[in-house]
Amino acid sequence: MNDNFRDIFVETNCIPQQELLDYLQDNLGPDDRRRVETHLADCEFCSDALEGLSAITEKEKIPGVIRQMKWNVLQNLRRKNRKKRKLEFYTSLVVITLVILFVALACFWIYHFVSKR
Numbered sequence: 001m002n003d004n005f006r007d008i009f010v011e012t013n014c015i016p017q018q019e020l021l022d023y024l025q026d027n028l029g030p031d032d033r034r035r036v037e038t039h040l041a042d043c044e045f046c047s048d049a050l051e052g053l054s055a056i057t058e059k060e061k062i063p064g065v066i067r068q069m070k071w072n073v074l075q076n077l078r079r080k081n082r083k084k085r086k087l088e089f090y091t092s093l094v095v096i097t098l099v100i101l102f103v104a105l106a107c108f109w110i111y112h113f114v115s116k117r
Contacts, residue, residue, distance in 0.1 A: 014045060014046050015036055020046065020049060023050070024059070
């Protein structure tokens with residue numbers, strides 16, 4: 001996968017996704033739970049993620065929901081990246097066209113003045 005589309009949980013010092021799910025499902029020991037709670041107190045991103053996951057009533061469906069959300073984010077990023085590349089292509093095309101036009105005009109101008117002498 002392209003580096004632009006890496007998993008956001010891998011790139012940070014945040015709680016891994018599975019550990020966040022285990023915390024939500026109360027499957028962590030006391031030490032891990034305390035560490036996660038300490039992190040949640042300092043990290044707005046993880047707190048928001050936990051709040052969103054808590055809103056899902058059927059906890060067994062959370063991995064599927066996360067997978068679908070990642071897919072949607074990936075598709076949106078790819079679409080934006082495609083638009084950006086398209087814009088860069090058209091910009092390059094306009095610049096090349098202008099350069100060719102300028103060279104053609106310069107050649108015509110030079111030829112016109114050289115032939116008049």
